[in-house]
Amino acid sequence: MVVATDNYPSSNARRIPPTNISPNTILELEKGDPVVFEKYWKKRSEECSVVIRGWELMSYLGDAKNDVCWYMLPEVERGIRRLHHVVGNAVTHDAHIVVGTGATQLFQAAVFALSPPHSSKPINVLAAAPYYSEYQDEISILRSGLYQWGGDAASYEKNEPYIEVITSPNNPDGTIRGPVVKSEAKGKLVYDLAYYWPQYTPITHQADHDLMLFTFSKCTGHAGSRFGWAVVKDIEVARKMTRYVQMSSIGVSKESQTRVAKIIGVVCDGYQNFGSMESELYFEYSKRLLRERWGKLWAVIDESKLFSVARYPMAFCNFTNESSEPSPGFIWLKCEEGIEDCESYLLGKLKIRARGGKRFGVDSKYARISLIGTDGDFNEFLKRISNA
Numbered sequence: 001m002v003v004a005t006d007n008y009p010s011s012n013a014r015r016i017p018p019t020n021i022s023p024n025t026i027l028e029l030e031k032g033d034p035v036v037f038e039k040y041w042k043k044r045s046e047e048c049s050v051v052i053r054g055w056e057l058m059s060y061l062g063d064a065k066n067d068v069c070w071y072m073l074p075e076v077e078r079g080i081r082r083l084h085h086v087v088g089n090a091v092t093h094d095a096h097i098v099v100g101t102g103a104t105q106l107f108q109a110a111v112f113a114l115s116p117p118h119s120s121k122p123i124n125v126l127a128a129a130p131y132y133s134e135y136q137d138e139i140s141i142l143r144s145g146l147y148q149w150g151g152d153a154a155s156y157e158k159n160e161p162y163i164e165v166i167t168s169p170n171n172p173d174g175t176i177r178g179p180v181v182k183s184e185a186k187g188k189l190v191y192d193l194a195y196y197w198p199q200y201t202p203i204t205h206q207a208d209h210d211l212m213l214f215t216f217s218k219c220t221g222h223a224g225s226r227f228g229w230a231v232v233k234d235i236e237v238a239r240k241m242t243r244y245v246q247m248s249s250i251g252v253s254k255e256s257q258t259r260v261a262k263i264i265g266v267v268c269d270g271y272q273n274f275g276s277m278e279s280e281l282y283f284e285y286s287k288r289l290l291r292e293r294w295g296k297l298w299a300v301i302d303e304s305k306l307f308s309v310a311r312y313p314m315a316f317c318n319f320t321n322e323s324s325e326p327s328p329g330f331i332w333l334k335c336e337e338g339i340e341d342c343e344s345y346l347l348g349k350l351k352i353r354a355r356g357g358k359r360f361g362v363d364s365k366y367a368r369i370s371l372i373g374t375d376g377d378f379n380e381f382l383k384r385i386s387n388a
């Protein structure tokens with residue numbers, strides 16, 4: 001379907017640059033590896049470098065004075081609060097910061113902290129379909145006596161306590177979400193805001209929930225640092241999360257924390273007019289890059305009879321001071337024309353590895369494709385679907 005409401009960049013949108021990828025090569029677009037942002041950090045290579053000497057950062061401790069998250073370096077906490085203040089995407093005053101080895105560890109820490117410790121039955125953990133494909137496995141892998149996977153939050157009918165995970169913008173489909181469970185029972189909420197950053201979606205408000213998760217992986221693209229943070233209102237919940245991280249990894253790598261503090265500092269300095277102003281500011285750059293990709297994608301999808309993607313509504317972004325459509329990190333592709341299994345079709349016919357709808361709790365007509373990979377992979381993807 002063609003909808004003429006496009007404010008994505010359209011000049012040159014129809015031109016797909018050539019790639020040196022052979023048509024027989026399988027395009028690996030199944031994972032959301034954020035290497036698209038590498039070019040930006042290459043340009044700022046010097047100012048973002050950190051040197052760690054052999055004798056430094058040897059202690060387990062990060063800040064003996066912090067009675068909530070003792071392994072966190074003080075400069076990391078300051079950096080996280082400063083970043084949310086600069087971007088305006090979350091309220092952090094009156095809340096505690098707990099850091100973890102990625103949002104992956106913190107999600108499990110959150111569920112542990114919110115589960116009733118003495119209940120006779122595990123609490124149900126729910127998310128509305130299509131939900132982030134890893135939640136189910138992360139909840140189920142250890143067959144915990146505290147919590148269990150309860151499936152699609154929208155069809156939860158039990159009158160039993162639950163934990164609902166709200167992913168907004170959502171992975172895989174980029175939609176803005178709120179809680180959906182309709183139950184008389186008491187529910188606790190975890191907000192996974194991994195993609196609530198200006199490059200993916202307009203920042204419409206400062207999120208102010210009891211428990212919010214963020215990740216360095218999707219904010220700046222440094223997934224390899226394995227670093228995430230939680231903003232938590234209740235001190236006892238924050239302490240229980242810390243306890244979980246302590247049991248699982250006795251804290252978070254100080255090397256990673258040092259790099260996080262450095263890079264967040266460079267991002268914030270740019271906005272607060274400190275340091276070098278030679279390079280484009282990070283969120284402007286990353287938003288422009290993703291919007292250019294979406295512009296190219298719409299040019300192909302609008303012509304396609306085999307594939308469709310749902311349109312996103314415009315919204316005003318308080319951070320960039322302009323209205324725009326979101327530019328999510330994934331393409332949530334629907335196969336049309338009688339193709340029942342989108343993942344198999346993409347792999348079999350086009351040699352594109354995607355993640356099928358079933359993993360996200362929905363129909364196999366859908367598949368998720370990463371939009372945050374290399375330029376070469378993205379252009380080759382466009383070429384293959386436009387020729388399909």
Ligand code: PMP
Nearest residue numbers: 102103104132171194215217228
């Ligand atoms: N939540 C969502 C919604 C994600 O998409 C991801 C990464 N794909 C994570 C959590 C995990 O992030 P991390 O790399 O910090 O473990």
